[in-house]
Amino acid sequence: MKLRYLATGVMTGLAAAAFAMAPIAGAANPSTTVDNGRTTMTDKKGHNAIVVKPPVVSPPMSYGQFATPGPFMFFD
Known part of the structure; x- marks a missing residue:
């Protein structure tokens, strides 16, 4: 597996995790x-x-x- 594909997969996973956590962070809006x-x-x-x-x-x-x-x- 090429490093380029591995890095793309890791970045995609991090972006998906950030989108998934966004509503949780938005709920804590004092x-x-x-x-x-x-x-x-x-x-x-x-x-x-x-x-x-x-x-x-x-x-x-x-x-x-x-x-x-x-x-x-x-x-x-």
Whole structure:
């Protein structure tokens, strides 16, 4: 038997073993989640998810406790 055929057979066997073990290695995919207030970041191998919640904003009160000049215009 030639060494070339033996090496090809060994490499083919190693490649087949690597493909067979790939689902097992993929099952052990830990995820880390970091939550710092408004932002939640989840990291997995090959996947990142970032969720950002907008801040709570109150409507602008340009006229004291009123948002429009209506009360000043009609009730003087």
